[in-house]
Amino acid sequence: MKNTIYNWSLSLVILLFFGSCEKVIPIKLDNSDKQIVIEGEITIKKEPYFVRISSTKNFDENNDFPGRTDALVIITDLSTGKAxxxxxxxxxxxxxxxxxGVAGHTYQLDVTVDGKNYKAQSTIPMKVVKIDKLSIRSFELDTDKKFIVPEFTDPKGEVNFYxxxxxxxGVLVKGSWARNDEAADGRVFDTPFYYDTSDEAGNPLIKDGDEVTVELQCVDKGVxxxxxxxxxxxxxEAAAPANPLSNISGGALGYFNACRTFKVTSTIKL
Structure with missing residues (x-):
């Protein structure tokens, strides 16, 4: 799906909500803190699915996180028993x-590395929610920074996670955006897609003529x-913030995501 997005300005009051962005967090890790990191995703699209496995490092080592090449990785469709x-x-x-991947099926990821086993389960939602339209907003006092607004309608009477x-x-914007419909059942979501525009974050700014792609995933609660x-x-702001809640057992960091996806691509017209 591809269309064109036109610009409009947002009132200063929205500055109060600016905060869903990525920051560089200094986390001190010693030898005992080394952990396996697992990132996997499966959809209903007819294409290969991927799982990436790496390890954290000591605090005094460089930030290059090479992948683990010695893991045993198995995905099982628990609805059919096929592995x-x-x-x-x-x-x-x-x-x-x-x-x-099949909608409604539950999948189990098993990873064995360094003699330890890690497991995760995730279920592909039955429905996909589509993005109805994209628009673009900016602040009245800082119009150089533009932010995409994906608009989509939550299915009424269902529990949904996004x-x-x-x-x-083509450059993925760094950050983490998650929504639920606990207080918005059946309503239209139109929250601006704020992200960190600082030089340290390295995210690109949106300019006239840019091609922007937004993906909306329907996920389960664990994801x-x-x-x-x-x-x-x-x-x-803490020096050692807590780790995110992983749906992987065994002490690994990361996630296993069985999801439905919808993407829309648009060209920016300012």
Whole structure:
């Protein structure tokens, strides 16, 4: 889905809500703090699915986090009993070959590395929620910074959880955005997609002619809780903020996300 977004200005009062952005957080890790990091996703699209496995490092080591190449990774469709061993393709990335995600099915991820086993379960929601339109907003006192507003309608009478991602000219914007419908059942969501525009964050600014892609994911509660608490962790000012709530057992960091997705791409017209 592709269209064109036109600019309009937002009142200064919205500054009160500016806060869903990414910050650099200094977390001190000693030798005992080294942990496995697992990031996996499965959808209903007919394409390979990927799981990335890496390890945290000591505080005094560099920030290069090479992937783990020695893991055993299996995804099982608990609704059918079918299981598949994933193949390592390089840099700690493991790929499926025949597995097909199905709406309503629950999937289990099993990872074995360094003699330890990590498990996670996630269920693909039955419905996909589509983005109705995209618009763009800016602050009256800082019109150089533009923010996308994805608008979508929550299905009434259902419990729904959402995750959003955004790309500008193919570059993924850093940050964590999660929503639920606890106080907005059946209502229209139109929250601006704020993100950190500082030089330290390295996120691109939105300019005229840019191509912007927004992805809306329908996720289960475990995945929502991970990205919700990740956002809260990013916003903490503490020297050692708490880890996000992972849906992976065994002590690993990260998440396993079985989800429905909808993407829309638009060209910016200012």
């Amino acid at each position: 598949e061993k994933l193949v390592h393709t390089g840099s700690g990335v493991y790929q499926t070959s025949t597995l097909q 995750r959003l991602r955004q790309w500008i000219n 929502y809780d991970y990205f919700r608490t990740l956002s809260e962790t990013i916003e903490q």
